[in-house]
Amino acid sequence: MKSQRPLTEFQQPAVAVDLALLTVAERTLNVLLIRRPDAGIAGGEWALPGGFVHIDTSLEDTVRRVLHDKANIEHAYLEQLGTFGEVDRDPRGRVLSIAYFALTDAQMLNAAVSGKSDLVIARIIVPWEGEEGEPVQVEDESGNALQLAFDHAMILGQVVKRLRGKLDYSAVGFELLPPTFTLRAVQEIFEAILGRGLTKPAFRRKLLDRGLIRPTGKREAASAFRPAELYERVKSE
Amino acid sequence: MKSQRPLTEFQQPAVAVDLALLTVAERTLNVLLIRRPDAGIAGGEWALPGGFVHIDTSLEDTVRRVLHDKANIEHAYLEQLGTFGEVDRDPRGRVLSIAYFALTDAQMLNAAVSGKSDLVIARIIVPWEGEEGEPVQVEDESGNALQLAFDHAMILGQVVKRLRGKLDYSAVGFELLPPTFTLRAVQEIFEAILGRGLTKPAFRRKLLDRGLIRPTGKREAASAFRPAELYERVKSE
DNA sequence: CCAAAAGTGTTGCCGTTACACCCATGT
């Protein structure tokens, strides 16, 4: 910091944000991907939606712009994951990526994506256990593997690692659920993120003891057998 | 990402790394600060050492350069904290800061800093409990408050929060110790970071049960009373 | 022998797990 006009002294890297927008559907973690045009770099591959950081826009606002412009979503839980800055991570040149992840429920994401042909909701296949944080694979609804562009497989691996780590002591899990939900639905969210089964009674009690959710008195509508009670989040003070 | 030459299309923010180099001395968290020249922006205030990210240097290498050039240190535990990008966080213009923290033992830091008049090792005063992550205060060895530049008080608060969160389930605490150390020393590190006392027997056992350290058979030299056993880290496989 | 700090044994609490069982509902 020896100069008073540092902003022009060196050639600076470009700065982008990349957004991993996740949900859980059919007991599996899903992520929104955008197809890169065939003609360009990494053509035909699938990437996290992203955008460059303009000089008058904060990081949060940049992410919200990406969320709105590319995913048609206005509100979602957002959290910064980290910044990736290897010199060769983008063949177009030096591009830093500030990675964020966002969480919504499956219906929201389905509605936002319907009709957009360059978007897919891909299933995340995690080829490791625990919190290793290695890269992951993705596949479409038919089970076909998708090729991820740049270092996005690694970034997604870090997202899964972060989620697994925070699930127990934070309230991120509920961000993947609609406003009211059954306990069974919460358990499926947890199992999808952790990649392993959980015992039902222990799970229910731990959840209720934390005081984060409250029964509404209503019950789910369509069910072949006994309908489960619907719960809602208790607004944090 | 609609352009093939994005690097020049928009005016880009400048990108810097800031480094919080911490140690524990006299049962207190300390951080290395550098004094900003009286003439410039934030003149006379104290800042985390930092530097701009050059176009051909990775983030890790940039941090190592800062560590070497400004703190005289070659090796230290390094971890990325997060990226701070409010539009007005730096009065010189739009500067993103990718914050890292580093950990060493007190002797290392003292040796590196001796004779450098623009550097201080400041005590961190944490005015909150638990893992709130609010800004912190700093003071010199005589107890005089130091004025922190930019958003560095907030960044340091986030570092403390991160350390408190990771202390129990990771091995970061040992990065603040010399190669061999007593159990008492480890406990003082933990107490300094957590900001509260711990009961000795429980602490010792938990530590030894984790299998991360091993007795060397040697004992500490200078002691008024019974000398404690010296331990070392067991090299992770 | 005493002071001071190192180190150990024992107990009890509490959160979590596991397993067995009962309950409520739609066909």
Added chain:
DNA sequence: ACATGGGTGTAACGGCAACACTTTTGG
């Protein structure tokens, strides 16, 4: 009535904290 998933009781396990106690060393 019965199949099916929702929901509860109970007992065992294990981590951790607290406390009292013993041991070791230098003066």
